[in-house]
Amino acid sequence: MSIEGSSALVELTATEHLVNLCRIVRDEIEMLKSLVNMYSDINVEKKRVIDIYSKVRNIKERGEEQKVLIMEYLVKNIEIAMFTKSYVEITRILDRIIQHLDSVGYRFVLMIENDVLIGREAASEFIRFIEVLKEQLDALEASIDKLRVSPRKALETLNRVFAIEEDIDEKFRRGLFEIYSKYAGYISALLILKDIYEHLEEVSDFLKSAGEELRYLILVKSAMS
Template sequence: MPERIINLNDEAVQSSIAEMNLSEQLQKILSTVDAEAKRLGEIIGSLNEGKFELVKKSYESVKQLKDEAQNLKEETMEYIVRVSPALLTKELYIYSLSHLDRLIQIMDSIAYRLTILAESGIELDGGAKERFIEMSRKSLNMVSELFQEAKMLSTNAKMILEVHEGINSKEEEVDQLYRGLVLEIIKKYSKDVFSLMILKEIVDLTEDLADIIREASHDFKYLALYKL
């Protein structure tokens, strides 16, 4: 009986250490992802100002951050595999890494398509431009909020639940902006297939970004509930 108690205690300690290490790794990943989001925001700003050459030059920094974040994600996944017998929440961490990987790729895809816009000299104007700026700003702000959730995993799990509600609200706002923006783009560019295709892809990806951030926030919410 004493041996069994010791084994249980050892497993609890191992699980606690694994949770701490994973919280740190998620913070590192999201720190890089947040930096990628900021670079993407700068690209959008440059495009809106007509600074097309700056848009094309800035894409490389987004790609580098994407590669860095994906390498961190792979290292974290390998760590989960090694410690999985002691980790009760391993599936939640795996889900979160999967969602973060998708988030990383979506931002890179948006940035790449923005460079195509810059090379082609295509610009949004009027209401469509304003809607896209607001939509992208809200989506990228959600990345920063997700980063805050990652920081709270090891310090203030209860606060994650509040941040999660804010992310849910922003996702709904992005969805509303998306519907109006898609209709506006289709009406304006219906006779220009190339512009319609690339602009709709960018808008679709921006809406996908908000969706995947919400999913990743769900993962953090469940991890927080486990800790409470």
């Protein structure tokens, strides 16, 4: 196989690994959504919530294993050395997202263990927030996937990541205002809800950062083609 062919194959595999890591993040988002749905049911047994959270933890472990796999693959294959930094950075950012989502899940467990109740309306708002994060992740994954066949289409798809981040910024500011208004006299709920909102907003920021690194990679590849 030619050097060009070998390099293309290595890059194809590296991209597939990143797509798989994105799918692990999606699995964690879906499990977190289930956890919040269960939390909103005031009749749910605490053990069921903890069982759901254990699945979040299992997904987190899968993500950590995938991160190591990607890092090892990149180290062993020098054919794409000039792109390695971008692949590593995107991998590290996705890993941070996995850690933050786990932290959000743990905070919901803490709330239910300590009988901190926020009502269905607030829980529904979190679910809507999580669904928008999933849309942002989907756009990032689609852009990574298109990188293999068309950098131009990958760049067009990537713009959605940045547009959603702006929408989430607005949701974050509005959400913080609402919890300060509703829970001013309920300090334990106020503090933990603020913490959850901040973690979710950081997830969106991380997705934007991954998008910026991906955009750089796309532009470099476009310039070389």
